[in-house]
Structures are given as C-alpha cells and as structure tokens.
Amino acid sequence: MPNSDQAAKLNRGADRTRAVRVLVVDDCAVTREYLTHMFNASRVLEVIGTACNGAEALRFIEEQRPDVVTMDVNMPVMNGFEATRHIMSTDPLPIVILTASWDSEQVNMGFKALEAGALAALAKPRGLGHAESPAQVRELVSTVRALSEVKLVTRRWRDGKGSRPVERPRAPRRNRRILAVGTSTGGPPVLQRIMSALPADYPWPVVVVQHISPGFLEGMVDWLDQGCAVRVCAARDGDLLRPGVVYLAPDDVHMVVTEEETIALLDVPADNGLRPAVGRLFQSVADVYGGSATVVLLTGMGKDGAAELKKLRDCGAATIVQNRETCVVFGMPGEAVRLDAAMHTMSPDEIADFLVAEVARV
Secondary structure, eight states, X not given: XXXXXXXXXXXXXXXXXXXXXXXXXXXXXXXXXXXXXXXXXXXXXXXXXXXXXXXXXXXXXXXXXXXXXXXXXXXXXXXXXXXXXXXXXXXXXXXXXXESOOOHHHHHXXXXXXXXXXXXXXXXXXXXTOTTHHHHHHHHHHHHHHHXXXXXXXXXXXXXXXXXXXXXXXXXXXXXXXXXXXXXXXXXXXXXXXXXXXOTTOOSOEEXXXXXXXXXXXXXXXXXXXXXXXXXXEOOTTOBOOTTEEEEOOTTSEEEEOXXXXXXXXXXXXXXXXXXXHHHHHHHHHHHTGGGEEEEEOSBSSOTTHHHHHHHHHTXXXXXXXXXXXXXXXXXXXXXXXXXXXXXXXXXXXXXXXXXXXXXHO
C-alpha cells in the first residue's frame, strides 16, 4: 500500500490524476485483501483502509474521509444497506455496492442500498485466473474512479412508491405508440421513481435498457415490480408489446422492437462493448415507431444511445434527457445535449409528470 510520501508524489506538479482514496468494506478477509491488491495495482486507486462491517466503516469514515467506499451487502453487526443509509443521511460519500451472490435477499438488499443513495451495484470480480476477471476488474476500477468525482447533493424526490394498491394492466389495446428508456450508472433509483408514477392503465408499452452487471436483472425486476402499478418483467424473445407493461432487456443480449410489435432478443456482437445497448434499442424504435415514440435517456457513463436519440428527434419523436443536476453521471445525457438530441431536459420528477400528462395530450 502506498505510504504518505508516495501518495504525495501523485499530487505534485501538473499531474491531475491523484489516486482516488478508497475504503473497502467486506466481512471476508480474503476479499478485502484481493480488492486491496486489485485497486492498488491499478495505479489510479489507493486503498487507505478496510473494514469488516458497516459499523467499523462508519468509525473509519469519521476519522479518515475516503473518496469512495466499496460496500459488501451481507455483513454482521451492520449490513451494507444500513451502513449506506446512515452514511447518505449524515455525510454523503460515493458508495459502490459489491456482491458475489445472486441470492434474491442479497440482491434486493443491494437495490435498497441504491434507493438509499449508493451510486452503483456491481458483481465482485471473480478470482485471479478466471476468464471473466480482467473485464470485471476493468469495469470496477473505472466505475470507482468515475464515481469519485460525483458531487453528491441531497435529493428529496417525492416518495409515492407503494402508497397506492398495485393494480395490473387491463386488456391490451393495439396502438402505435411506445415509451423507450435507456440508462446506465445511477439508473435504478431513477427508473423506480419514474416507473412508479405510471398508472396501472398506462396505455403504451415501455421498453428499457439498463446497463447492469450480469446477475442483477432478476432482482432489479422484482424490486421495481413491487413498487409499480404497471407490471415490470424481464423481456423474452417474441413477447407481444402490451400497454402498461415494462420490459427490461435481459443480460448479454440486444433487445429490439419489431414491426409486428414484438420484442426480439439478438445474440449478436456487442456495440462498443455494450450488450444490451441503448443505441440498438433506440434505433429499432426509430425504425418501427418513428415520431410516435417517446424516448428518455437517463444518467450513465459514455455515449450509448445519444446518436440514436438525435435520429429519433429528427423523425418527430418526443425526446427527453435527465438534467445534469440530478444525474450521477452526465455522460449519456450530456452527449445527447451536445448533439441537440433532446427536446426536453428534466429532473426525474419532471420526467415522471411529463409522461403521465403526455398520455392525455396525444
């Protein structure tokens, strides 16, 4: 681990790449050691401490404020959700939730931590020598580094989730309208806010690409579905697009819509390293629905979906991006703004209100 003199060297002169100071929280000593080695080897991250549970993490944060915290979910004394809720309600820090288990209880707790203010949820990288390990390490390192720069502010969105009885959609009505949504880092809580505002009789199908680590989708579907009047499900190849149903793209396939108003899942190469890709979905929406679509691009790193959102605006679709102030990462929406792809730039609350009111206008 770099000592104070070595850390100081990183900050000298014109070098702007100061090592990001990381606290690793995990009840497994082997995992703490592995993550510490991995982060320090990256040369852009520096582990300044470790903790074996949430309570120990809180004490460490009081003494030495890290730039980012990586947080396990299932720990004794104080779990990751409880620790995240405490940190975000007192002195917010960027928190990345890590889990190695797809147990439904742990995944659900991970999404509760996102709801409490954690910025991302990722799978713990597999051990050295595993074929997937290098890609997982690169994703984790780049995510931790990027999220260290997020300026956290208190956001008190309206909490209407679960306040009304959940009613399921009525019989399908064929129409030629659709709502399409794309998002990445920071997306799950925003999706929950927006989808929970849609009424049970929302008259259009909703298709969503959320960049998320493999294994999280089922838990995310359950988490969203519990608090929404519309039905939320993982898309299947050949699904008929039904009003009042939200279809999330499954892991590791592209999702597109077809002229027959069905979903097609494509096992074809990734687009710029992404599968599913927002751009692939948005392009199909432009081809099939054109100006009869409403399309939303939310918080996320990179540029996925921005160019296709511009095509949608050009063909008359209603295009919306999340505003900078409420984005965890203003990458995808920022690129859309640069391309003049957005008719509207709004907060999550404003997007929800717009989508509900739009139904009455068309």
